[in-house]
């Protein structure tokens with residue numbers, strides 16, 4: 702049984718089941734943004750909640766955004782796209798231009814699909830993002846922050862009104878994402894963390910684990926953690 706975590710006024714968090722990334726749904730007017738899609742293995746569980754709570758009623762346009770190309774964040778892309786289109790919703794995929802390359806190629810090496818015993822069926826990415834771009838959902842504007850380190854095309858998304866920051870696998874509660882996988886780079890991660898420290902964040906919404914409610918303290922803990930490795 703999944704209990705969605707509602708973060709008023711616009712955001713719902715689904716804690717990832719098992720290896721799944723967390724999945725976020727941001728809604729404004731008749732548009733919706735989905736941040737990451739998990740492995741796809743538990744798609745039906747999330748879908749049941751979305752239907753029960755009617756999160757998608759009257760929605761006509763959806764963006765499925767991937768914070769990076771790891772399989773646990775994109776494995777549900779096709780399932781969500783097909784489900785949303787079945788509801789008559791127009792669906793667009795969005796990710797950083799570097800992440801887009803992996804997804805359009807179906808690059809199982811960088812996607813890590815083999816780790817899950819799977820091949821990733823490639824797809825076109827409609828919206829290729831770079832640092833400083835904005836994603837518009839209804840009246841909301843979310844800023845794209847390019848934060849390489851965990852992967853070269855990792856992004857965070859910042860919603861300035863509610864001061865929400867979707868951090869993907871760059872920042873977690875009290876720790877950071879690993880950098881020992883394809884395109885990972887520890888030096889880049891340190892720079893990305895430095896940059897994110899400056900943001901005014903009310904709630905940090907990571908790709909795994911629980912939400913981050915004290916941003917400044919969390920980033921101090923991470924700073925001390927990193928200092929032990931440099």
Ligand SMILES: [Zn+2]
Pocket residue numbers: 769771851870878
């Ligand atoms: Zn990852």
